[in-house]
Amino acid sequence: MAQSDTAxxxxxxxxxxxxxxxxxxxxxxxxxxxxxxxVICEECDTPAAQSW
Ligand SMILES: [Zn+2]
Structure with a gap:
């Protein structure tokens, strides 16, 4: 878990x-x-990536 968190x-x-x-x-x-x-765009709020 810690490893995937770091990634x-x-x-x-x-x-x-x-x-x-x-x-x-x-x-x-x-x-x-x-x-x-x-990581989200500050203008349009579109998420570029998500950490699961
Ligand atoms: Zn944008």
Whole structure:
């Protein structure tokens, strides 16, 4: 469990700060989507990745 948590955190770290794929000028920031850690566009709230 701890290992997959770490992998999830690394995935979020990689995605954080990237440009959103779904809108023109959003940036991905860390947040919570449906109760899980995720990276979400600050403009359109689209989750780019989810950590299960
Ligand atoms: Zn967006």
């Amino acid at each position: 999830g955190q690394q995935l979020l770290s990689r995605l954080e700060g990237r440009k959103c794929e779904f809108c023109s000028d959003g940036t991905l920031v860390r947040g919570i989507f449906k109760g899980n850690a995720a």
